[in-house]
Amino acid sequence: xxxxxxxxxxxxLLFVGLFFCLVCIQGIVNILIQQSFSFFDLRNYxxxxxxxxxxxxxxxxxxxxxxxxxxxxxxxxxxxxxMVVLIVYSFNASSSVGVWGGFSIKWYGSLIHNKELLTAxxxxxxxxxxxxxxxxxxxxxxxxxxVRFKRFKGSKVFSFIASAPLVMPDVITGLALLLLFAxxxxxxxxxxxxxxTICIAHITFCTAYVIVVVSGRLRELxxxxxxxAQDLGAAPLKVFFIITLPMILxxxxxxxxxxFTLSLDDYVISNFVRGDIQTLPIVVWGYxxxxxxxxxxxxxxxxxxxxxxxxxxWLLMRRAEERKLREMRMxxx
Amino acid sequence: xxxxVKKRAFLMRIKALKQAxxxxxxxxxxxxxxxxxVFFLLPFLVILKYSFVERFGRRLGEFTNIINFDSDxxxxxxxxxxxxxxxxxxxxxxxxxxxxxxxxxxxxxxxLSYIESLKIAMIATIICLLVxxxxxxxxxxxxxxxxxxxxxxxxxxxxxxxxxxxxAWQSILNNNTGLLNQSLIWLGxxxxxxxILNTExxxxxxxxxxxxxxxxxxxxxxxxKIDNTLVEASLDLGCKPLKTFFKVxxxxxxxxxxxxxxxxxxxxxxxxxxxxxxxxxxxxMIGKRLMDVFNSRANWPMASxxxxxxxxxxxxxxxxxNKLQNKAGDNK
Numbered sequence: 001x002x003x004x005x006x007x008x009x010x011x012x013l014l015f016v017g018l019f020f021c022l023v024c025i026q027g028i029v030n031i032l033i034q035q036s037f038s039f040f041d042l043r044n045y046x047x048x049x050x051x052x053x054x055x056x057x058x059x060x061x062x063x064x065x066x067x068x069x070x071x072x073x074x075x076x077x078x079x080x081x082x083m084v085v086l087i088v089y090s091f092n093a094s095s096s097v098g099v100w101g102g103f104s105i106k107w108y109g110s111l112i113h114n115k116e117l118l119t120a121x122x123x124x125x126x127x128x129x130x131x132x133x134x135x136x137x138x139x140x141x142x143x144x145x146x147v148r149f150k151r152f153k154g155s156k157v158f159s160f161i162a163s164a165p166l167v168m169p170d171v172i173t174g175l176a177l178l179l180l181f182a183x184x185x186x187x188x189x190x191x192x193x194x195x196x197t198i199c200i201a202h203i204t205f206c207t208a209y210v211i212v213v214v215s216g217r218l219r220e221l222x223x224x225x226x227x228x229a230q231d232l233g234a235a236p237l238k239v240f241f242i243i244t245l246p247m248i249l250x251x252x253x254x255x256x257x258x259x260f261t262l263s264l265d266d267y268v269i270s271n272f273v274r275g276d277i278q279t280l281p282i283v284v285w286g287y288x289x290x291x292x293x294x295x296x297x298x299x300x301x302x303x304x305x306x307x308x309x310x311x312x313x314w315l316l317m318r319r320a321e322e323r324k325l326r327e328m329r330m331x332x333x
Numbered sequence: 334x335x336x337x338v339k340k341r342a343f344l345m346r347i348k349a350l351k352q353a354x355x356x357x358x359x360x361x362x363x364x365x366x367x368x369x370x371v372f373f374l375l376p377f378l379v380i381l382k383y384s385f386v387e388r389f390g391r392r393l394g395e396f397t398n399i400i401n402f403d404s405d406x407x408x409x410x411x412x413x414x415x416x417x418x419x420x421x422x423x424x425x426x427x428x429x430x431x432x433x434x435x436x437x438x439x440x441x442x443x444x445l446s447y448i449e450s451l452k453i454a455m456i457a458t459i460i461c462l463l464v465x466x467x468x469x470x471x472x473x474x475x476x477x478x479x480x481x482x483x484x485x486x487x488x489x490x491x492x493x494x495x496x497x498x499x500x501a502w503q504s505i506l507n508n509n510t511g512l513l514n515q516s517l518i519w520l521g522x523x524x525x526x527x528x529i530l531n532t533e534x535x536x537x538x539x540x541x542x543x544x545x546x547x548x549x550x551x552x553x554x555x556x557x558k559i560d561n562t563l564v565e566a567s568l569d570l571g572c573k574p575l576k577t578f579f580k581v582x583x584x585x586x587x588x589x590x591x592x593x594x595x596x597x598x599x600x601x602x603x604x605x606x607x608x609x610x611x612x613x614x615x616x617x618m619i620g621k622r623l624m625d626v627f628n629s630r631a632n633w634p635m636a637s638x639x640x641x642x643x644x645x646x647x648x649x650x651x652x653x654x655n656k657l658q659n660k661a662g663d664n665k
Contacts, residue, residue, distance in 0.1 A: 047522065183379050
């Protein structure tokens with residue numbers, strides 16, 4: 001009988017049944033352990049609703065023989081609940097987390113007057129742009145080496161140093177670079193730790209990520225187009241700039257964006273080689289360690305920016321999909 | 334005669350080199366190669382060097398030299414200071430009460446940290462894989478358009494600053510004012526607040542939360558490559574779904590699972606931010622210990638020795654990961 005209903009009504013029926021069961025069980029348990037149980041206490045019902053929903057979802061999934069939605073739901077709630085919590089708390093008038101003191105936007109106001117933070121943001125953006133650009137240039141060259149000239153002297157070592165930064169723990173990378181800069185400095189009296197050393201460190205570990213993105217695209221490319229251009233007498237450099245570059249441009253852009261976000265996000269490595277420059281993660285670290293209510297508003301702004309970027313990315317993806325479908329239809333006609 | 338041949342061969346080689354550089358191929362190889370050698374491989378040699386020196390004096394950056402040259406007697410002396418490694422592996426004086434191996438390990442904080450880190454990284458990796466596998470499978474079952482959106486939604490949190498995500502968990506798990514405890518107490522599920530923050534459980538939650546996308550993506554890539562006819566054939570031939578999973582699907586996705594596992598295991602072994610912010614002062618992970626040695630006592634040589642031992646532990650997994658990457662590249 002249950003299987004013949006449509007999904008929504010079956011769900012509702014299950015839920016209502018479970019809900020009453022849970023309220024009854026709660027009442028019985030409470031009477032058994034001689035606690036007062038009042039039918040007017042809202043909390044009992046909320047607990048019952050929550051547990052009921054959860055169990056209903058699982059039973060429903062088993063009945064319909066699809067566990068997919070359940071898994072998706074659980075994992076995504078795990079991923080996104082912390083984000084939602086932060087956004088809600090940023091409007092909290094009380095300065096301590098967990099105590100709701102009414103709705104307020106005063107923290108956002110105090111952010112604008114925070115000089116230290118604004119300087120840190122400008123440094124971070126500068127370092128991010130420089131590092132991402134450097135990483136894309138190096139990463140593109142390295143991808144060409146890995147995909148096109150497969151075997152050459154030292155290719156094994158090359159592929160190792162192209163993929164090892166992906167997994168190397170940050171503390172090791174940071175310490176190693178700091179000691180390197182210190183050694184170089186003891187010999188040449190240069191460089192002082194600062195923006196330059198942070199950029200070098202970021203370029204080094206971001207390159208590996210760019211390589212993953214760009215070399216994936218390069219492997220898919222049809223090489224015959226380039227060969228055709230060469231046959232028609234174009235010089236290798238010209239072939240690269242006129243044929244290859246436009247074809248791998250999307251992957252370069254996504255690689256650049258990835259490197260940029262990684263650079264903005266990095267705390268551990270920057271902390272080793274920063275000298276006395278304060279980047280955004282360094283300031284944020286201070287706020288977290290020495291509790292500062294500005295933190296909530298700052299976190300929300302960052303989350304909001306990310307959400308907007310994500311939405312734009314989704315729109316672009318959808319447009320690309322639609323174009324593909326249209327082209328396929330055109331081809332079929 | 335032979336000299337002539339040699340000379341000609343030499344000239345040929347020069348010509349070949351000139352040609353190689355004129356087409357620019359060697360520049361393409363040389364530029365990234367040189368950069369990565371100088372800024373990624375050379376630093377490890379520097380770390381190795383630093384782990385054999387000793388600090389002296391009060392000021393930062395005064396270390397003993399490994400190679401000393403005495404200009405009066407023209408004598409080179411090598412001076413390897415082994416004290417850092419000695420500190421790493423030696424155990425404190427035992428009393429007679431020591432009975433088990435565990436007591437021995439307990440007497441050296443560094444040993445304890447390494448073992449603890451290995452344990453935490455392994456368990457966190459296993460949890461990540463157990464969550465990521467069904468999830469990747471669920472995503473691969475969706476329609477094309479939904480699939481891309483779901484993948485975007487997985488990656489989106491990892492675009493948000495790492496520290497901010499940890500901070501969010503701090504405000505959820507906090508022992509007194511945390512959202513979780515507040516809501517559970519308000520609902521009457523528990524009477525006294527649970528202590529989760531500053532325990533190992535919080536470290537596990539943090540690592541799984543931050544590294545889950547890294548486990549999901551390679552597994553998803555390998556699942557989406559499976560040829561469905563193989564699965565259908567197995568089911569047609571009377572294999573039960575569970576057996577099909579273990580005999581057909583799992584072996585086909587093995588590479589994705591291993592790559593995902595490595596991407597979680599290796600970085601989380603040296604994790605510093607998560608144990609520092611979620612694990613509290615009692616957490617014993619090696620990354621945190623290294624930073625403590627580095628920050629509080631500014632003892633660079635000792636920190637280097639710790640990093641060297643960590644690298645020795647990680648070198649096999651990293652090489653293996655590299656091999657997988659190359660294989661994945663060749664198969665495409």
